[in-house]
């Protein structure tokens with residue numbers, strides 16, 4: 001919390017100059033937000049952090065689904081991406097419950113214990129600091145909260161999507177999560193090129209355990 005937002009971009013970071021690719025109509029066919037959200041289950045009234053939100057491809061449908069009582073915190077570390085999201089919102093009508101936040105996945109600047117769901121789409125393979133990000137997710141989640149991670153299947157080749165060498169398989173991510181004290185409740189391929197993993201904190205790991213992530 002606090003301090004300047006760190007921007008540790010790397011060679012896998014999705015360039016803001018390519019933001020239009022996130023908005024291609026065909027993407028709605030191979031990665032339909034409604035289908036992904038149905039797998040996650042009802043979110044009405046929840047606070048959802050969409051980390052690595054990009055142009056808000058998921059943040060906007062989530063903001064509609066959480067309704068007036070809920071909130072979506074759309075976080076990204078590229079100002080230009082967030083500008084795209086702002087422009088999209090002003091063109092389509094602002095959503096009162098969608099808050100745009102410049103933040104880094106391991107240092108979101110969001111308050112602790114503030115979220116029911118942390119969602120990350122096509123972000124995981126771009127991250128360098130898995131442990132730091134999972135520690136941050138844990139800090140953000142309220143008791144019973146969940147993390148939902150969607151990313152590119154490693155058993156398929158592009159296009160679309162990043163080179164296979166950049167991808168993290170569903171099996172690897174499952175292992176990373178369980179190594180860091182998470183219980184995977186759901187893991188399936190979704191859409192045409194992706195997988196989705198949903199996890200909660202394993203009960204024996206208390207929020208205050210100093211060594212756990």
Ligand SMILES: C[S@@+](CC[C@H](N)C(=O)[O-])C[C@H]1O[C@@H](n2cnc3c(N)ncnc32)[C@H](O)[C@@H]1O
Pocket residue numbers: 013014022051052053054055056057058075076077078081103104105106120121122123126127
């Ligand atoms: C491939 S885009 C996906 C955008 C959006 N989630 C979607 O599915 O349309 C990945 C996004 O994650 C952001 N990102 C990458 N690394 C990040 C980090 N460490 N912290 C915050 N955002 C990050 C990038 O700026 C980019 O907007």
